[in-house]
Every structure is written in structure tokens, then in C-alpha cells.
Amino acid sequence: xxxxxxxxxxxxxxxxxxxxxxxxxxxxxxxxxxxxxxxxxxxxxxxxxxxxxxxxxxxxxxxxxxxxxxxxxxxxxxxxxxxxxxxxxxxxxxxxxxxxxxxxxxxxxxxxxxxxxxxxxxxxxxxxxxxxxxxxxxxxxxxxxxxxxxxxxxxxxxxxxxxxxxxxxxxxxxxxxxxxxxxxxxxxxxxxxxxxxxxxxxxxxxxxxxxxxxxxxxxxxxxxxxxxxxxxxxxxxxxxxxxxxxxxxxxxxxxxxxxxxxxxxxxxxxxxxxxxxxxxxxxxxxxxxxxxxxxxxxxxxxxxxxxxxxxxxxxxxxxxxxxxxx
Amino acid sequence: xxxxxxxxxxxxxxxxxxxxxxxxxxxxxxxxxxxxxxxxxxxxxxxxxxxxxxxxxxxxxxxxxxxxxxxxxxxxxxxxxxxxxxxxxxxxxxxxxxxxxxxxxxxxxxxxxxxxxxxxxxxxxxxxxxxxxxxxxxxxxxxxxxxxxxxxxxxxxxxxxxxxxxxxxxxxxxxxxxxxxxxxxxxxxxxxxxxxxxxxxxxxxxxxxxxxxxxxxxxxxxxxxxxxxxxxxxxxxxxxxxxxxxxxxxxxxxxxxxxxxxxxxxxxxxxxxxxxxxxxxxxxxxxxxxxxxxxxxxxxxxxxxxxxxxxxxxxxxxxx
Numbered sequence: 164x165x166x167x168x169x170x171x172x173x174x175x176x177x178x179x180x181x182x183x184x185x186x187x188x189x190x191x192x193x194x195x196x197x198x199x200x201x202x203x204x205x206x207x208x209x210x211x212x213x214x215x216x217x218x219x220x221x222x223x224x225x226x227x228x229x230x231x232x233x234x235x236x237x238x239x240x241x242x243x244x245x246x247x248x249x250x251x252x253x254x255x256x257x258x259x260x261x262x263x264x265x266x267x268x269x270x271x272x273x274x275x276x277x278x279x280x281x282x283x284x285x286x287x288x289x290x291x292x293x294x295x296x297x298x299x300x301x302x303x304x305x306x307x308x309x310x311x312x313x314x315x316x317x318x319x320x321x322x323x324x325x326x327x328x329x330x331x332x333x334x335x336x337x338x339x340x341x342x343x344x345x346x347x348x349x350x351x352x353x354x355x356x357x358x359x360x361x362x363x364x365x366x367x368x369x370x371x372x373x374x375x376x377x378x379x380x381x382x383x384x385x386x387x388x389x390x391x392x393x394x395x396x397x398x399x400x401x402x403x404x405x406x407x408x409x410x411x412x413x414x415x416x417x418x419x420x421x422x423x424x425x426x427x428x429x430x431x432x433x434x435x436x437x438x439x440x441x442x443x444x445x446x447x448x449x450x451x452x453x454x455x456x457x458x459x460x461x462x463x464x465x466x467x468x469x470x471x472x473x474x475x476x477x478x479x480x481x482x483x484x485x486x487x488x489x
Numbered sequence: 490x491x492x493x494x495x496x497x498x499x500x501x502x503x504x505x506x507x508x509x510x511x512x513x514x515x516x517x518x519x520x521x522x523x524x525x526x527x528x529x530x531x532x533x534x535x536x537x538x539x540x541x542x543x544x545x546x547x548x549x550x551x552x553x554x555x556x557x558x559x560x561x562x563x564x565x566x567x568x569x570x571x572x573x574x575x576x577x578x579x580x581x582x583x584x585x586x587x588x589x590x591x592x593x594x595x596x597x598x599x600x601x602x603x604x605x606x607x608x609x610x611x612x613x614x615x616x617x618x619x620x621x622x623x624x625x626x627x628x629x630x631x632x633x634x635x636x637x638x639x640x641x642x643x644x645x646x647x648x649x650x651x652x653x654x655x656x657x658x659x660x661x662x663x664x665x666x667x668x669x670x671x672x673x674x675x676x677x678x679x680x681x682x683x684x685x686x687x688x689x690x691x692x693x694x695x696x697x698x699x700x701x702x703x704x705x706x707x708x709x710x711x712x713x714x715x716x717x718x719x720x721x722x723x724x725x726x727x728x729x730x731x732x733x734x735x736x737x738x739x740x741x742x743x744x745x746x747x748x749x750x751x752x753x754x755x756x757x758x759x760x761x762x763x764x765x766x767x768x769x770x771x772x773x774x775x776x777x778x779x780x781x782x783x784x785x786x787x788x789x790x791x792x793x794x795x796x797x798x799x800x801x802x803x804x805x806x807x808x809x
Contacts, residue, residue: 214614236616244614250607254527266519267615311611 167192167319167350168213173222175208175374182208184374185222190352190367192318195345197361198354199480200371206354207247209371210323213352214244227318243312247323247354251304253297257288260296261310268315282310286340302333309340320344322353326360338364362476372484385479392417394472395443395452400465403439409462413455415447438467519617520625521632528633541587541637545580545644552579553647570653577648578752581662584641585745588670589702592634593694596677598687599626600804605687619805623797627678634670638663657763661751661782668789669744673698675793675800682800705743709736726770733768733776740781747785754780 168190175183183205190196200206211217213226215235223230229237252260261279270278283289286306291299299307305325312320325341326334334357341351342364355361361368368385370378378385399406403421410416420442445452456469528534556572600623603609612622645662648654677694684690712735740746754762762780769775 211610214610216610216613239614239616242614244610246607246610248607249611252523252527252606252608254530255523259523259526263519263523264611264615266522267612267617269616308611315616 165192166190167194168196168224168226168352170209170213170224171222173209173212173224174220175205175212175217176220181374183212183219186371186374186376188369188376188379190350192350193345193348194367195341195351195365196353196367196369197365198352198369198371199356199358199361199476200354201484202356204371205374206371207323208374210244210246210321210352210354213238214242214321215239240315241318243315243317243320245308245312245320245322245325247327249308251296251299251307253295255296256292257283257294257296257299257307258292260307261314264311265314270315278314282313285313285343286310287336300333302329302336305329305333305337306340309337313344317349319350319352322351324354324356326355326357334360358476358480368476370480370484377484378479382476382479392444392446393452395445395455396468396470396472397441397443397459397466398438398468399441400438400467402464403441405462406441406459406464409459409464410441410443410455413458415445415451415455417444417446419443442472518621518625518628520622521628524626524629525632528629534633537591538637538640541591542640542644544587545583545641548579548583549576549644549647552576569651573648573651573653574756576651577645577654577658577662580641580645580648581666581748582745584638584666585669585748586702587637588634588666589673589698589744590695591637592630592670592673593677593698594691595630595633596626596674597681597691597694599623599630599678600681600800601684601687601690602681604685620801623678623682623801623804627674627797630674630677631667631670634674635667638666655755658752658755661763662748664786665744665748665751665782668786668793672701672744672789672793675796679796679800682803701743702745705739706746709739709746712736712739726774729770730774730776733778737778737781738784741784741788744785744789747781751780751782 166189168188170186170188173183173186174181186205186209198206198209208217212219213224213231215231215238219231223232225231226238227241229235229241231238252263255263258279261282262275265275265278266272279292280289283292286309288299288303288306288310291303296304296307309320309322309325312322320341322341326337329337338360341353345351345364362382366381368378368380368382369376370385397406407419407421410419421439422442445455447455452471456466459466459469552575553572556575598605600609603612645659673694676697677690680690680693680697681687684693740750754766764780764783765777766780767775767777
């Protein structure tokens, strides 16, 4: 897939602070790219540079083939931008708000009436068309702003924390809307703190910390790169110490943990102590995992369940970042 | 008759040119339409317009009442012309004062308000050029000022009823009012583009308006006795000429002073000039001068255009 957003050594330096440091990222066309990082990592600064609102100190970036430095108008034509904090004109009706921005995107007046209807339908606000913008809830304003970004049918949506401050329902609605927009062929580049959203909808993830891109790629690839070992979960009926002894020093076993057992519900609804689960970080291929299980069973150890845990994005994020705050 | 002739589309009647131009101006610059919609919606505009007209009518009533109380013959055409002139001058003077102090209020929050409302970035990432944003903001403010001026026309027309006001006086008053509105409007836009907060921009805009309307006359008043002392007894014609030109420039920078001086020059039978006159110096020489309304208009539009260009540049610039 060709890159629709590309940055090369993009840097933004203030007097005492380097907000973005030699950032080189690449977003594939049609991707939903989750831009993740702690507060102050440089996400918003990067987005402001990509949307031509901020001049980079050095480095280059291209959006839809247009250089942000040389062709800002081309960039603006290709993007729809929603900042993390944005205002709406409270003295306007919902349709007037969209009509104004459609006019700002040079859409002819004759096309605007139809377009506004379509946009309101897409974000499920058709019933509020004649209402004043200040009467909308925060989630609705967020959806209205998203509709605004789509007025000129841009190729790329750059959204800075689109779900921040929303209640769970509004958050899910925005997430579903992003998936829908992706299906319509839009490339979506968005920053968020909500890793569950990233894991659920993103096809590409970039993790940024202290202005540097520390990891980039699809989630599975990132997991393989950042967490090369496997995490095995062995549920035992007993003989935990014997099992630990058997695993100790064995080739491929990196680390063992025995998390506090929790209670589990029995069939008749009474809480019962759960079986101990031994977590083993293991470096080895499928054959080595199979051999390990075989060995445990051979020794007569009471293995109830043997499975491999999937690393979630939180673990990948914690592995990739070091908690540096600029 | 062929079917082609029958089905030939009939071109819709073209709107009249003036109407088309206004419509295009409104639709091509979405900011003007948005601002006017916002400004005229609700009670605010109506209340302001009513207060404006009430203030002017109250003022005119007071002047006419004072004249009627003191005059022995209100049916005398000569004295009617005098009162006509007074009413006209009072209305134009008050309008000038109102324009000086209403226009900055209309534009001081134009750009900074967008920043405060966090809508500035939304606009900056659209295809709307910086000049369209700035001109749209200024245009909508100027149109509102125009509404205020038009609303006051019936009061000015009272002067025509009484007589004594020449068409050129009316023309000069309109041009001066528009030029003043333009200058103070652009000053508001300029400070608004520089400042992040509307409060700061409003303070600076009013500071500018006060400096121009009150500060300059004070400077002139302070200069007069100093110059009087300097020139007492001497016959330095060059210094006299320089002083007259400097005072002329200061008068031209102040629309109220320029309007008053122009009216004096028009009314004075010695000069009675619209464009050009001469002033004799203490010696045998006399120096040429132009009526202050002309340099005043040049000053207002020139400085206004400069402030406008700087504002567009500031708005156009990406953050560094």
C-alpha cells in the first residue's frame, strides 16, 4: 500500500523543549492509524504540523503527496481536521454551521443543501438540522464537527483525540463512525489515550514518546517485535512447586510468575477458590511449546489447562514506552 | 416548427447587476454571511439600532427645542438655514463620535474571538484564504455600521427640510463617516489579529480611538501656546509655514477635527472652498493648503489599508 502520510525527520523545537524529535512515520492509504502516546509526547504537535497549522523546525512531511511546507493549500484540500479542543459557533443553526464550512471549502451553493442532508444523515443528526448548535450535547457536537471535516470529501481525516470527554455510548458511536468512514475509503489518522479503541479498530499503530516514534506497524507485527517471547498460562490442579521445579532451568523458560489465585463461580453459584495459574515467559517455537507440555504430562503433573496468552496493546505500550515525560 | 425550437431551454431572467453583486459578495465570502447572520440574530442588533436612533433623535430634539425657545421667529428662512446647519452638524458630529467608538467594538474580537472560541484552527485548515477571513470580518462590521448610518438618515434629512446644507457638505460627511468607520474597524481587526485575548484587543483598539480622537486635539492644544511663544516677535515665515502644515496634518489625522475644519472652511465666505485654499503668512507670502477632509480620507484609507495588510499577514502565518 502506498503511504498517504509520510514524515521524514520531522522536528519541532521550542526554546527549551523539543516537542517532536526526528519523527519519521508512514501511514498507508486506507488505514486507520492510531497515534498513541503519553501526555506531552508530541502527538498534537505532530498533527498540527501535518495540518499546516504549525511550521516544523526541520524535517519534511507529505500529506496526499503535498508537501506541508510548499503546498499547504493542497494539504488542506486533502484533509479534514478535528482538533482535541474545538469550539462551535453557538449562534448558528446546525445546518448553517455545515453550510458555512462547506462554503469555506469552496463547495458551490447549489450542491450544499444536498450535501448537508447527507452529512447530517451520516452522523445521525438529521433530526437536529434546525436546532441551534449550543443546544447539542457534547457527543453530538463531536459528531457535528466530524461531519464538518467531511464537507469537502477529503481523502484523509486527522482527528486529535476524537473520543476524549465522551460518555461510553458517544465513544462507541464515534468509533463506529470511524470504521464506517474507513469503509468509505478514508484514511484515518487519529490520536487517542484509549488503547481499547486502538486495538479494536486500528490497522496501523504508532507509539510516540518524548517526541520520538518508538514503534510503528500493525498490532501483531508490533507484538512480535516488542514482545518476542510467548506467555504460557498453565492452570494446575495442584503441585505448583513441583511444576516450578520442573520448569526451572529448562531451555526457553525466561521467567515464571504465580499470580494470586482468584475465586471462581461454581455451577451452583457459590464462590470457590480458583485453580493456580502459572504464567511462564517462554522463548521457543511451536514444537518447543508442545515438548514442554509433553514433559509436564510425562512427569505426572496435574495440568488442567495449557494456553498461550495474547499480548494486548497495553502490554505492548508499556513495553514500548519508558514513561518519559517532556 | 421543429421540436428543437419548442424544447429549447429558456434562460432564467438574470438578476439585476447591483443585486447580483451584493449576492455574490455575500455568497463568495462565507464569513460575511455568517457574521451578519450572527449579528442580526436575536435582540442585540435591534436594541443597538434603537438606542442609536433614540440617542440621535433626542439630541436633535434638544437642539431644535433650544433654538425654538431662543428664536423670535422660527418661520424666518435665514434663521431656519442656521438651525438646519446646526442640526446637520450635530447629527454628523454625534455620528462621527459613535462611529469612532462603536466600530472598534464590532471588530476588536474578530480574530481573537475565533481564537478564544477555539474555532480559529478549524477555519485555518479550510480553503478559506486569510484575506477572505479578515475582509469578511471587516465587511460585516462595515455593513452593520452602514445600517446605523442609514438609520440616521431621516434625522439628517431634517436639516434639508430646514435648509442651509449644501449637497457637497452631505457628500463630505458621508465619505468622512465611512472613512472613519474603515480606519477604526481595521484598527480593531489589526489588534485582534495580534492579541490572543479579546479583552487586550479591545483595550488597544479603544486606546487607538481615544488617542486619535482626544489625544491629537490635546497635542494640538499643547502645541499652540508653545509655538505662540516661539514665534512671538519673530517674522520667520518658513517656521510659520511648517507649523501650519504640521497642524494641518494633525487635523487631517483626526476625523472630527477634519470635519469641523472643513465645515468652517465651507461656511466662511473668505474661503468657501471644497478642495483648495491659501493662507497668508505674516509677511508677503501665502501658502497653499488643501481642505482637511481630503488628507483625512487619505489618512483613514491609507492607514486602514496598511493595518489590513498586516492583519492578513499575521492571520496567514502558520505558528512558528
